[in-house]
Structures are given as C-alpha cells and as structure tokens.
Amino acid sequence: MPIRILEPQVVARIAAGEVVERPASVVKELVENSLDAGSSQIAVEVSGGGVGLIRVTDNGAGIPAAELELAFQRYATSKISGLDDLESISSLGFRGEALPSIAAVSQVEIVTWAASDPTGNYLNLKEGVTVEQRSQGRAQGTTITVKNLLRNVPARLKFLKSPTTENGHIANVVSQYALAYPEVKFTLSSEGRAVLRTPGGGKVIDSISEIYGLEIAREMLELGQGENDWQGGPAPPSVRVSGMVSAPTVSRANRDYLSFFVNRRWINSRLLSWAVEEAYHGLLMTGRHPVAVVNISIPASEVDVNIHPTKTEVKFQNERLIFSAVQKAVRQALIAQAPVPGIEEVATVYGVKTQPRPSFWSPPETGYHPVSSSHQAGSYHHTGSSPLAQPTPSLSLPALRLLGQLAGSYIIAEGPEGLYLIDQHAAHERILFEQIERQSQRRLVEVQGMLEPATFEVTPQQDASLKACYLDLPEFGFSLEPFGERSYLVRAVPLLLHKKDWGAALRELLDALADGDAADWREKLMISFACHGAIKAGQALTDDEMREMLRQLEKAATPNSCPHGRPTMIRLSSAQLEKEFQRT
Ligand code: ADP
Numbered sequence: 001m002p003i004r005i006l007e008p009q010v011v012a013r014i015a016a017g018e019v020v021e022r023p024a025s026v027v028k029e030l031v032e033n034s035l036d037a038g039s040s041q042i043a044v045e046v047s048g049g050g051v052g053l054i055r056v057t058d059n060g061a062g063i064p065a066a067e068l069e070l071a072f073q074r075y076a077t078s079k080i081s082g083l084d085d086l087e088s089i090s091s092l093g094f095r096g097e098a099l100p101s102i103a104a105v106s107q108v109e110i111v112t113w114a115a116s117d118p119t120g121n122y123l124n125l126k127e128g129v130t131v132e133q134r135s136q137g138r139a140q141g142t143t144i145t146v147k148n149l150l151r152n153v154p155a156r157l158k159f160l161k162s163p164t165t166e167n168g169h170i171a172n173v174v175s176q177y178a179l180a181y182p183e184v185k186f187t188l189s190s191e192g193r194a195v196l197r198t199p200g201g202g203k204v205i206d207s208i209s210e211i212y213g214l215e216i217a218r219e220m221l222e223l224g225q226g227e228n229d230w231q232g233g234p235a236p237p238s239v240r241v242s243g244m245v246s247a248p249t250v251s252r253a254n255r256d257y258l259s260f261f262v263n264r265r266w267i268n269s270r271l272l273s274w275a276v277e278e279a280y281h282g283l284l285m286t287g288r289h290p291v292a293v294v295n296i297s298i299p300a301s302e303v304d305v306n307i308h309p310t311k312t313e314v315k316f317q318n319e320r321l322i323f324s325a326v327q328k329a330v331r332q333a334l335i336a337q338a339p340v341p342g343i344e345e346v347a348t349v350y351g352v353k354t355q356p357r358p359s360f361w362s363p364p365e366t367g368y369h370p371v372s373s374s375h376q377a378g379s380y381h382h383t384g385s386s387p388l389a390q391p392t393p394s395l396s397l398p399a400l401r402l403l404g405q406l407a408g409s410y411i412i413a414e415g416p417e418g419l420y421l422i423d424q425h426a427a428h429e430r431i432l433f434e435q436i437e438r439q440s441q442r443r444l445v446e447v448q449g450m451l452e453p454a455t456f457e458v459t460p461q462q463d464a465s466l467k468a469c470y471l472d473l474p475e476f477g478f479s480l481e482p483f484g485e486r487s488y489l490v491r492a493v494p495l496l497l498h499k500k501d502w503g504a505a506l507r508e509l510l511d512a513l514a515d516g517d518a519a520d521w522r523e524k525l526m527i528s529f530a531c532h533g534a535i536k537a538g539q540a541l542t543d544d545e546m547r548e549m550l551r552q553l554e555k556a557a558t559p560n561s562c563p564h565g566r567p568t569m570i571r572l573s574s575a576q577l578e579k580e581f582q583r584t
C-alpha cells in the first residue's frame with residue numbers, strides 16, 4: 001500500500017480512542033469543561049453504565065451560537081491561543097480534543113446559552129456530523145447529552161466492564177472533582193438513582209463526608225496549618241499544600257482513597273502517593289493506606305500538564321521539592337493533630353507499653369508506695385549472709401532475683417526471706433490493676449486507636465449498663481459511641497487490651513454491673529481490664545519478661561494479692577527450708 005494521509009474520519013476515530021477510553025473518560029472531560037466554564041452547579045446523569053446515556057448539565061458561561069459547531073472541530077479551543085500559553089496552563093482543558101473525540105464515537109446533543117446571545121441554541125451531531133441546529137431556550141449554561149457511546153467502535157466496547165463497574169468509575173470521577181471543587185454543587189444520578197450530592201459550600205470536609213461517610217470525615221486532619229514551623233526551614237513559597245488526611249486511626253486496604261490535585265486538576269501520581277505514605281511511616285500497619293485529599297498549588301510554569309491526552313499525569317519541574325512539601329505537610333498534620341500513639345511506639349513487654357519508670361528516688365506517685373531504701377530496685381545485691389536480718393515490709397516486696405519459670409505458669413525467685421513462687425497471671429493482674437488506677441487518676445491512660453472502628457454488639461441487659469457508663473469509658477481508654485440498636489462503634493481501646501479480647505473484658509464488666517451495685521463500677525472495670533490484659537498461665541516467658549515482671553511487682557502497692565483477692569505468691573522462708581531439711 002502506498003503512503004497516504006488518512007481520511008479525517010479515521011483520524012478522528014483514532015484520536016477519540018486516546019481520549020475516550022471508557023464512559024468515565026467522557027464524564028471527566030465534560031465535567032472539566034463545565035468547571036472551566038465557571039459553573040457553580042454541575043449535574044451528571046448516566047444510564048446503561050454510561051454507554052446508554054451521559055448527560056452533564058451546568059450553569060456556566062455557555063457557548064455562543066456562532067462558536068457552537070466550531071467547538072466540535074478538532075483542536076478548537078477557547079482556552080489557549082498561542083505557544084506561550086502552553087507554558088502556563090490554568091484551565092483544565094486546552095487541547096481542544098474532547099468534544100470532537102466524544103462526538104466521533106457517539107450521538108451528541110447540546111443545548112447551550114451564553115449571555116451574549118438572544119436565545120439558547122441546540123445542536124445535534126451523529127458521529128461528528130451536524131444533523132440539526134436550531135435555537136432553543138434555556139437558562140445560562142450548557143447541557144450535553146451523549147448517547148450510544150462507542151457503539152460504532154465494537155473493539156473498544158468489548159473491553160468495557162459491566163454497567164455496574166462502569167458506573168463505579170463514573171462515580172469515582174465525579175467524586176474526585178467534588179473533592180477538588182467543594183464550592184461547586186455536584187449531583188450524580190446513576191440508572192435513575194441519586195448517588196451523590198455535595199452542598200457546594202466550599203468546605204472540603206463536606207465533600208469528604210458525602211463521599212467517604214461521616215466516620216472517615218470525623219477522623220480527617222487539616223493540612224497546611226503550620227507551614228512556618230516546618231523543620232528544616234520554611235516551606236518554599238512557591239508550593240502550597242492544602243487539603244485533609246486521615247488520622248492513623250483510619251486506614252484502608254488499598255490506595256483508592258488517595259486523591260491528588262495539582263492546581264485543581266485531578267491527577268494520578270505514584271510520586272505523591274509515596275510522599276503521603278512516607279509521612280505515615282510507622283503509624284499504619286503494612287498493607288494499610290490512608291485517606292487523603294491533597295491539593296498542590298504551584299505556579300503553572302512549574303508543572304507540565306501536556307504529557308498525555310487524558311491529562312491525568314503531570315510532570316513537575318522539581319519533583320523532590322513537591323515530594324518533600326507533601327510529605328512534610330502530611331507528617332506535620334499527623335504529629336500536630338493525631339492523638340494516638342503509633343504502632344511502632346507500642347512496646348511489647350507483656351503486650352503493654354512500659355511507662356518510662358520513675359527513678360527509684362523520685363517522689364511516689366499517687367497511691368503508690370516505694371519499696372524501702374534497703375531494697376534497691378532493679379538489682380539484687382544480697383549475698384545471703386544475713387537472710388533473716390531484714391523483715392519484709394508488710395506491703396512492699398523486697399528485690400527479687402529471678403531463678404526461672406515453673407510449669408509455664410509460675411515464676412521462681414529468690415529474695416532476702418527465702419524462695420518465692422509467683423503466679424504469673426495473678427501477679428500481672430495486680431500490676432495492671434495498679435497501673436490502670438494510676439493512669440486513670442492522672443488522666444494518662446494509654447489508648448490504641450482502631451485502624452477501623454469495630455462494632456460491638458450487646459444484649460439488652462448489657463446495653464442498659466453500657467448506656468449508663470459509655471460516656472465515662474474514655475477515662476479508661478475506651479471510646480465508644482452508640483451505633484444503631486444495641487450496637488456500638490469502638491474507635492479506641494485501652495492499650496493494655498490491644499490485641500487482647502477487649503470485647504470479653506467489656507462484657508464481663510457489663511455483666512458484673514448488671515448483677516450488682518453500679519457505685520463501684522470503676523473498681524469492677526479495673527478488675528476486669530486487668531484480668532483480660534494480663535498474661536495467662538501456661539505462657540512461656542523469657543527471662544527478661546520475668547525480670548521485668550518482678551521489677552514491677554516490687555513496686556506494686558499491694559503485691560501479695562491479685563485484685564480478686566487471691567494470693568499472687570507463696571513464700572518458703574529460709575527458716576522453713578532449714579526446718580524441712582532438718583538442718584536445725
Ligand atoms: P478544551 O476543553 O480543551 O478547550 P473541548 O473540546 O473540551 O476542548 O471543548 C471545546 C470548547 O468548547 C472549549 O474550549 C469551550 O470553549 C467550549 N465548551 C465546551 N464545553 C463547555 C461548557 N460546558 N460550557 C462552556 N463552554 C464549553
């Protein structure tokens with residue numbers, strides 16, 4: 001075949017293929033046009049997964065009658081006029097390709113009125129060719145109706161997914177623009193049902209709560225609140241990062257909840273996803289991803305948006321600058337506003353975060369008695385030369401030296417008064433009980449935010465108890481809110497019950513409350529939480545874990561019994577041993 005120039009129709013079809021990948025691409029282009037026209041209201045209506053019908057109605061500037069047919073010519077645009085303009089594009093469109101591309105693969109009807117014209121106008125095109133044009137009244141703005149999309153491109157049509165999937169892509173496009181333009185009132189109806197409606201009041205949080213729901217919206221943190229105290233110097237004045245990101249209490253299993261807008265253009269960017277996720281380093285479990293709406297404003301000359309027909313990818317002049325601006329803005333929001341400790345910060349000794357322990361000589365905490373000074377906490381120097389010379393103080397324990405573990409359940413230790421057999425579960429219960437008491441008194445209970453709120457169902461009886469006390473539970477690290485009938489959403493749990501059966505601990509408390517007097521509910525709560533937080537009998541412990549347990553038990557105010565009143569330890573005095581061995 002000799003070389004020749006392709007027929008315009010063929011060219012149009014090829015070009016259309018680049019812009020119109022699927023129905024959602026059409027929605028994207030039409031919504032972008034509506035935004036460029038300065039609309040404050042944009043309504044999108046689709047059916048048949050967008051193949052049957054796509055209709056976008058706006059109240060923007062409209063297209064003057066004299067330009068209406070021209071708008072459907074290739075490379076016809078009102079948004080740029082020369083080469084210089086390409087260097088600093090401030091509109092979403094600029095290539096003049098969308099309308100002709102869409103028209104080439106569908107049937108298009110447009111009704112538009114620009115204020116400069118006496119009346120509105122109607123234009124009907126089939127496969128890019130005008131079949132009818134006349135005047136028609138309408139309010140200022142534009143309505144474009146696209147039917148039978150890609151029907152004349154079977155190869156492309158074949159690759160479309162189910163209408164449900166295509167509708168999902170369309171909903172995503174409209175959602176993204178609703179996030180980027182909270183001042184615009186968006187509506188989307190799909191197969192006759194209202195899917196999305198944003199108020200258009202200008203607050204991104206309203207769009208977030210409409211799109212992702214109230215629960216996520218509640219956990220969002222604002223970006224760009226304090227650029228000036230960034231470490232490593234002030235933010236470069238040319239880059240401004242705004243938007244919202246989720247607190248580490250919220251996370252998602254994929255990256256679908258990351259939205260990036262550069263000068264209000266929705267873009268995909270691995271670089272920016274990476275920058276955001278870097279900022280969460282150590283705050284989210286691997287495989288979990290945050291929710292983010294990140295707006296980047298930079299001088300138009302700093303970014304090239306003309307690298308792909310769909311304009312969903314951009315090239316930054318200075319990638320590192322953008323990366324670090326985004327990463328710092330997100331990190332700063334997390335540090336300044338997120339209330340919960342990161343997963344990495346959670347020490348694993350007994351599954352409990354160990355407080356920086358007060359030094360031995362520091363003033364005693366409330367309800368907390370130091371051991372007597374002859375018993376140096378942390379190290380045991382006693383040689384055994386005068387084992388009976390120091391009577392054990394009635395409450396506090398002497399320093400103990402670890403000998404080992406027995407039957408996976410008892411710690412064997414030596415003290416100035418002989419041999420100690422310690423029930424590891426009971427002892428740990430005692431330690432935790434006092435820790436909870438101390439922390440709640442000082443309002444320092446350590447909490448672990450949930451990655452996703454958990455639902456907690458209760459019986460009608462438990463419900464009555466829980467209704468009475470759930471507002472007081474944050475004092476002990478639980479944050480719960482009613483969620484439907486006899487159901488609660490749990491957003492945070494005490495750190496000591498994290499990874500434990502906190503539901504069982506709560507239910508046990510509720511049952512205990514239902515049985516008896518609610519006046520001492522705090523005591524009952526501490527008992528239940530300590531019991532469920534404590535290590536179990538039968539669990540092998542390392543020497544370090546056992547030593548740590550002994551150190552903590554030495555500091556307990558009432559080390560000898562567990563909160564239920566059972567003994568935590570049995571002592572065999574040196575005198576008893578001598579007697580048993582008939583040494584005396
Ligand atoms: P581009 O957006 O790249 O300019 P399009 O093919 O999408 O190219 O649109 C061509 C032109 O039609 C636009 O430049 C604009 O002048 C006009 N236009 C398209 N849609 C609208 C609309 N909803 N409101 C007002 N003008 C519009």
Ligand code: MG
Binds near residue numbers: 029
């Ligand atoms: Mg356009």
